[in-house]
Amino acid sequence: MIGIQPVDKIRAAEREFAEANPDVNLMLRAADQVAELAERMVPSGTILVVVGPGNNGGDGLFAARKLVRDGRRQVMVWPVAGTAHPQGVVAARQVGIRFLNDLEVGRLLPDIALVIDGITGIGGRTGLPENVHWFAEMCDVLKIPVLAIDIPSGLAAEDHHRPAHVLAATRTITFAAPKLCHLAQPAASACGDVEVADIGLELPKSNLRQMQRMDVARWWPWPTPYTDKYSRGVLGIDTGSDRYPGAAVLPVTGAVYSGAGMIRFTGPDRLADLILHKLPSVTVGSGRVEAWLVGCGWSEEGAEQRFGPILESGVPLVIDADALRYLPKRLPEGSLLTPHAGELAELLGISRPEVEDDPVGKAYEAAERWETTVLLKGATQYIANPFEKRVTLAIAGPSWTAQAGSGDVLAGICGTLLAAGLPAPKAAALAASVQAMAAARKPGPFPPDVVAQAIPEVLVHLAELADQPVLAGDLTPRSIAAQ
Numbered sequence: 001m002i003g004i005q006p007v008d009k010i011r012a013a014e015r016e017f018a019e020a021n022p023d024v025n026l027m028l029r030a031a032d033q034v035a036e037l038a039e040r041m042v043p044s045g046t047i048l049v050v051v052g053p054g055n056n057g058g059d060g061l062f063a064a065r066k067l068v069r070d071g072r073r074q075v076m077v078w079p080v081a082g083t084a085h086p087q088g089v090v091a092a093r094q095v096g097i098r099f100l101n102d103l104e105v106g107r108l109l110p111d112i113a114l115v116i117d118g119i120t121g122i123g124g125r126t127g128l129p130e131n132v133h134w135f136a137e138m139c140d141v142l143k144i145p146v147l148a149i150d151i152p153s154g155l156a157a158e159d160h161h162r163p164a165h166v167l168a169a170t171r172t173i174t175f176a177a178p179k180l181c182h183l184a185q186p187a188a189s190a191c192g193d194v195e196v197a198d199i200g201l202e203l204p205k206s207n208l209r210q211m212q213r214m215d216v217a218r219w220w221p222w223p224t225p226y227t228d229k230y231s232r233g234v235l236g237i238d239t240g241s242d243r244y245p246g247a248a249v250l251p252v253t254g255a256v257y258s259g260a261g262m263i264r265f266t267g268p269d270r271l272a273d274l275i276l277h278k279l280p281s282v283t284v285g286s287g288r289v290e291a292w293l294v295g296c297g298w299s300e301e302g303a304e305q306r307f308g309p310i311l312e313s314g315v316p317l318v319i320d321a322d323a324l325r326y327l328p329k330r331l332p333e334g335s336l337l338t339p340h341a342g343e344l345a346e347l348l349g350i351s352r353p354e355v356e357d358d359p360v361g362k363a364y365e366a367a368e369r370w371e372t373t374v375l376l377k378g379a380t381q382y383i384a385n386p387f388e389k390r391v392t393l394a395i396a397g398p399s400w401t402a403q404a405g406s407g408d409v410l411a412g413i414c415g416t417l418l419a420a421g422l423p424a425p426k427a428a429a430l431a432a433s434v435q436a437m438a439a440a441r442k443p444g445p446f447p448p449d450v451v452a453q454a455i456p457e458v459l460v461h462l463a464e465l466a467d468q469p470v471l472a473g474d475l476t477p478r479s480i481a482a483q
């Protein structure tokens, strides 16, 4: 898990560091890492460093000096605000770096191998300074690689919005910890590959976090050699309707391919036949279950009647789609709500744009109101945990997953994990992440059930990462490899 840090915490850590280490210049540390990454990205050719008036520009100027001094690179600087970090300017001039004006930049740009963006960093407000709009567009048109220092200019560190004008980066090097804009869409789409550089700052624990692959590997409920189908967890699924038959098949597919011990399907009989045709291991009819999944494709007719007895069962529920309209005040302990932005808006009685404007805040608000975990679905998936007062971002996958039925499959995976006994926040974070990882193995227009079929491959890979046995007995993949 990586903590996503707000700007005030970064600045506070910087102050503490400076007090404790008066002889260390953090800007030089940051600049060295920028220069090193620039060298790795583009080993030859001219580099243009674009600098703004603040410390982000200072990083750029000291990186420019290092590139000239140590790498003998040809480097030019464009100070876009007229003024720039004074010591940085002196340092750059000392090594003979040429400072350009707008006209010269326009003329030389086609021959630039790499742009380093030091216009604004964590001090940046949303929106690119107007006098560089043309520059950002030209970099895009000419396909010039851009290395952003800390934050791509135009983005604001704690804001997930992507404004119309932004200097989109090929790579971003940020310091100490990622910020929300690096990970949350659509802002993240302007950051390219993000590298977090350690410059020695100590940061407190954050209540906003990003899942890592290792977390999925560690938390996955790997079957033990003495597991049976009941101890793996039995999941009840009541989904689908005549209008939405696929909403019966898809969640069951997600549940089966993520390893449910047993599934009891209690939806309409006709749909049970459809499911059995594809997935004969599913059982039909009620019985003891450890968790329920309800709501996908119910449509309105009969929804309340289907929901009532399941609510009374008292086991944890995954509540998706149409069932979200019939939430009681108190939900069974350990339940999980899985709305997309429109459904969350309806739950909170606000508009969809209001949710899209503040997904972290709105997901958390719903989680607090129903005292339960909320997985807000979409391009970035947020898991709001009101018990530990935090929000976790799932691992993201390719946007091909944005298709009807992906949410149904995701609900099925959540169900498997709840039935396995995982607490809802972990189940949601794992399910969303594993679906994204499966989609990354099938980057293309594969339907959601085919993506679900890639989950076992992801799990085999993760089992190796977690050193879990994939064969029967106690042999770990490592010990198998050693034989």
Ligand SMILES: NC(=O)C1=CN([C@@H]2O[C@H](COP(=O)(O)OP(=O)(O)OC[C@H]3O[C@@H](n4cnc5c(N)ncnc54)[C@H](OP(=O)(O)O)[C@@H]3O)[C@@H](O)[C@H]2O)[C@@H](O)CC1
Residues within 6 Å of the ligand: 010, 011, 014, 026, 027, 028, 030, 052, 053, 054, 055, 056, 057, 058, 059, 119, 120, 121, 122, 123, 124, 125, 126, 127, 128, 129, 149, 150, 151, 154, 175, 201
């Ligand atoms: N903290 C750390 O740990 C370390 C920090 N380091 C580095 O310092 C960076 C932060 O520097 P910073 O605080 O000087 O702010 P920065 O990003 O340069 O921008 C402020 C300037 O931009 C201007 N401006 C803003 N938005 C604008 C807009 N939309 N359009 C136009 N102008 C706009 C703003 O104007 P103003 O708000 O004053 O009107 C102000 O002049 C950080 O990202 C990292 O690179 C490293 O050196 C080492 C460790």
Ligand SMILES: Nc1ncnc2c1ncn2[C@@H]1O[C@H](COP(=O)(O)OP(=O)(O)O)[C@@H](O)[C@H]1O
Residues within 6 Å of the ligand: 321, 340, 377, 378, 379, 380, 397, 398, 399, 400, 401, 402, 403, 404, 405, 406, 407, 408, 409, 410, 435
């Ligand atoms: N841009 C995107 N990138 C990756 N995945 C996405 C993106 N947009 C949506 N998704 C995925 O699609 C799912 C859509 O859920 P939902 O709207 O409930 O679909 P449905 O109800 O049709 O099954 C999300 O859970 C998420 O997994």
